[in-house]
Amino acid sequence: MRRLLVIVVPIVLVLASCSTSSDPTATYTGGACAYDGPSEFEVNSTVTFVVTNDSDTESVGFTVWKFPEGTTPEQVYDDGIFAVVSRNPGAIGEKFPPTALGAEYDLTVTFSESGQHGINCFEFGGPATEADHVTMFTVNG
Numbered sequence: 001m002r003r004l005l006v007i008v009v010p011i012v013l014v015l016a017s018c019s020t021s022s023d024p025t026a027t028y029t030g031g032a033c034a035y036d037g038p039s040e041f042e043v044n045s046t047v048t049f050v051v052t053n054d055s056d057t058e059s060v061g062f063t064v065w066k067f068p069e070g071t072t073p074e075q076v077y078d079d080g081i082f083a084v085v086s087r088n089p090g091a092i093g094e095k096f097p098p099t100a101l102g103a104e105y106d107l108t109v110t111f112s113e114s115g116q117h118g119i120n121c122f123e124f125g126g127p128a129t130e131a132d133h134v135t136m137f138t139v140n141g
Contacts, residue, residue: 065134
């Protein structure tokens with residue numbers, strides 16, 4: 001019995017630590033952009049974010065931006081995304097797929113620059129200063 005446990009337990013632990021998806025996720029809940037994934041990526045890495053609109057808003061968009069160093073999510077929320085990224089010459093959002101209510105979408109990005117980045121959730125047609133939510137992460141390189 002002990003031999004069986006010695007063999008089975010490590011296998012179960014390895015399987016339990018495996019995720020069905022290693023892609024980071026971003027879910028817009030209406031009041032926040034809930035991000036689940038690494039806090040760091042590498043330059044030239046290609047990452048697929050699985051984005052979901054889990055709010056009462058009919059149409060939501062998601063973008064990945066490069067932000068000026070030191071930017072906080074609160075600044076984005078207070079000032080609006082375009083006011084913040086305009087301080088970073090050349091910063092443009094990768095894509096902003098319209099994600100219908102309850103829909104899931106794959107947003108694939110290749111990071112070409114190191115520095116502070118973030119995924120932004122926003123409501124189409126909503127006031128920018130009240131609808132922009134962002135979660136920050138770092139791209140190393």
